[in-house]
Amino acid sequence: MAFHDRDRKDFNAGVMYVAIGAFFAGFATNYPMGSAVRMGPAYFPTMLGALLVMLGLILVFRSFFVHDAELPSKTHWRPLGFILGAVVIFAFLIDRAGLIASSVVMMLMGSMGGWQFRWKEQAVTTVVMTSACVGIFYYALGLPFRLFPWS
């Protein structure tokens, strides 16, 4: 039973389940448990958390007996970082700088997560998409956005 020769997908998923289950069940100790008749807020999450830990342990245990399993695909840091980074920046800016600025920054940063980044093309897309979104969401649908930091 070599540690290096295991089903990494199952192993990782199992560890994730154990962690999430333990977190929910563990944190539930802060809440009243109640009884089966009158279930407190801790009852259901404790049950589910314990079950999840069990499933996770099964996955981890089983993963050691599977050999030559397919490896999980590699993490693509570039799209992951740029896409989620752009989303977080959008969320940060929309409260402070309004819809237009946050959209422009998000479009530019997000597109850097792609394979190629072409300035001209992305500039055009950014202008088109930002005006389209302002037109659709702000003017046509009347959703309550701030367009500019000062508005």
Place this chain on the structure above:
Amino acid sequence: MDFSALIPNLTLGFTVALSFQNLIYCFIGCLLGTLIGVLPGIGPVATIAMLLPITFNLPPTPALIMLAGIYYGASYGGSTTAILVNLPGESSSVVTMLDGYQMGRQGRAGPALAIAAIGSFFAGTVGTFLIALFGPPLAELAFAFGAAEYFSMMVLGLISAVVLASGSLIKAIGMILVGLLGGIVGTDVNSGIARYSFGISELSDGIGFVSVAMGMFGFGEIISNLGLSSETRVTDVSKVHKMMPTKDDIRMSVGPIIRGTAIGTVFGILPGAHTVIAAFSSYTLEKKLARDPTRFGKGAIEGVAGPESANNAAAQTCFIPLLTLGIPTGAVMALMVGAMTIQGIAPGPQVMTQKPDLFWGMIASMWLGNGMLVILNLPLIGMWVQFLKIPYRVLFPGILLFICIGAFSINNASFDVYVAALFGFFGYYSSKWGCEAAPLILGFVLGPLMEENLRRAMLISRGDPSVFFTRPISLGMLLVAFALLLMVVVPQFSKKREILGAAEGD
């Protein structure tokens, strides 16, 4: 069963659906859904999540009519992409791709698209009629349900969702549990304690699963698509010469369309990955029935007609459990629950009695939407082809922006955007490890409902868990759930699941 109310009900429905305003929204929904749906790599869930905010400011009836239109449009758009470029927009189009793309290669993309449209329309008509027919008696039945029955039904729903889906059973159940746990974050209705909120006021209202879906399906899919080693270039779009199928085409498609509709109808009502299974089953059946099975995979029109009808029938009938029992059977239906909740409607049997105009209007507009798709798709096919040629590197930032704005506008709060980003990260990694997002979304929706019904059932039975086994309906549903689990253990069936999973291949 009492069918005498059918005619007045449908009349009411068509009066609502045929109003100018609702017709326009149904049309816009179908158009937008198809537009986004034809883009390769964007499935119906991502499409609906993306377009959901457009409906926020509408009154409930047009909003739901439009969303249903978006859903059909997205499903139909996926088939168009499958036939024209061999890239499935969604998992159920994988089947259409097998023979549809081959037909396209042979210069018969037009007839393939036309048959797909006709088959879908027929299936949609039957599906809509069945909803109208069986909706009321089922809702009647649902009123007789107690907490124990509701709880058992949700167990059955969740179990069948994972059994019928592809991939590892344990991982899928795990994702459901994660979803259930995530769903109960927020203020506990009974005790008023804000669970797992860590002093963050937004969390005491719970995690909105619409932003979870946007993160996992929207962001997660974009990151995965970008992670593919090279750009999947859409250079090879099949040419569409003439649309009309020949007499032979139609003659050969009649049987598959009818059989596909029957299969799809049944699978649609069952919870789980209904459309995919329905399409696969129909394909397998047609191949078995064919006089010359070797034609399949080489452009057999039956291989397009059957699965497309099955797919669309299932897409239609999966509204039945949602509208009558308030139980979503898949990720798309979960999003519809989200849309209804945002509109202030609690899905369930009471919708039919309290808001008959909404219920019947929606059903009538389902049929109209299916009709519009045929009218829309056949002449506009040239436009979709142009749309397919836009490279992904230009498209994805726009999709990203749409989702961001959508997540923000759920509550006009940046918090939901952060939640979506977090779940995008989670979804990216969990799918790497073979854990699918759809069961999680389902769990998210059902979490609070399950807890509530479990509590109520146990309170009524004075803490005796045997209540779930002594009430006949509840027992029946648990037995079916158990039987489904057993089926996976039986080698014959699990082999089929594997084949399905392999063919789905992503």
